[in-house]
Amino acid sequence: MSQPVIALYSVRKSYQDVPVLDIPHLELPTGIYWLQGENGAGKTTCMKVTAGLIPFKGEIRLQGTVSSQEHPVQFRRLINYAEAEPFYPAFLTGRDLLELYLNTKGGDRHLIGEIAERMGVHIFVNNPVSTYSSGMLKKLSLLLAFTGNPAVILLDEPLITIDTRTLAILYDLVRTWHAKGVSFLITSHQPLDPEEITLTGTLRVADKNITLN
Numbered sequence: 001m002s003q004p005v006i007a008l009y010s011v012r013k014s015y016q017d018v019p020v021l022d023i024p025h026l027e028l029p030t031g032i033y034w035l036q037g038e039n040g041a042g043k044t045t046c047m048k049v050t051a052g053l054i055p056f057k058g059e060i061r062l063q064g065t066v067s068s069q070e071h072p073v074q075f076r077r078l079i080n081y082a083e084a085e086p087f088y089p090a091f092l093t094g095r096d097l098l099e100l101y102l103n104t105k106g107g108d109r110h111l112i113g114e115i116a117e118r119m120g121v122h123i124f125v126n127n128p129v130s131t132y133s134s135g136m137l138k139k140l141s142l143l144l145a146f147t148g149n150p151a152v153i154l155l156d157e158p159l160i161t162i163d164t165r166t167l168a169i170l171y172d173l174v175r176t177w178h179a180k181g182v183s184f185l186i187t188s189h190q191p192l193d194p195e196e197i198t199l200t201g202t203l204r205v206a207d208k209n210i211t212l213n
């Protein structure tokens, strides 16, 4: 097997001493994965842990060498996360957020501008996020997930609230970025369209553990 893009070692997460995740070992080769599980199973927690956004016990390695414990800054630069229900400070504009992400994560500014135009984000990007509809917020959060030079992009319920035109653009982005070597973990209660993307595998979150099928 090629070098895993993500490897989890003894990853455990509890909220106020209530255990939610207990994953002894999981290795994922580069690919597109559908993260499935019932409500409350721990999918979002798994994404936040994998993105290095919340504390957990154990270790995650990206691309074999970049450790969540030893190289936290490098680790977070390699992984992007789009929340299921994005929330941003109301007074910021989409452009403020985009500039913040581009300045901290880097990446191809021109390419992000192109994606913004394709998604129609450029129309409202100068307005405060307090004026955005839920679909507009979702589009902005998806756009931000493509900033920088990520090895892994985590998309939490990306299909909710976006229109069919944006959905087609998102599927195209996942395909083309995966062809460039980027891996995706996608949670969705609705099945992902097999005519749009070919899944590498399905990850099932149950009983605090994750299994790959």
Ligand SMILES: Nc1ncnc2c1ncn2[C@@H]1O[C@H](COP(=O)(O)OP(=O)(O)OP(=O)(O)O)[C@@H](O)[C@H]1O
Pocket (backbone or CB within 6 Å): 015, 016, 020, 037, 038, 039, 040, 041, 042, 043, 044, 045, 046
């Ligand atoms: N901040 C928190 N504090 C305490 N408990 C939490 C917190 N966030 C999540 N939990 C608990 O952790 C468990 C897993 O929640 P999580 O949001 O990861 O599930 P999920 O699989 O994403 O669910 P859904 O499909 O409903 O979005 C649930 O029992 C939830 O109540």
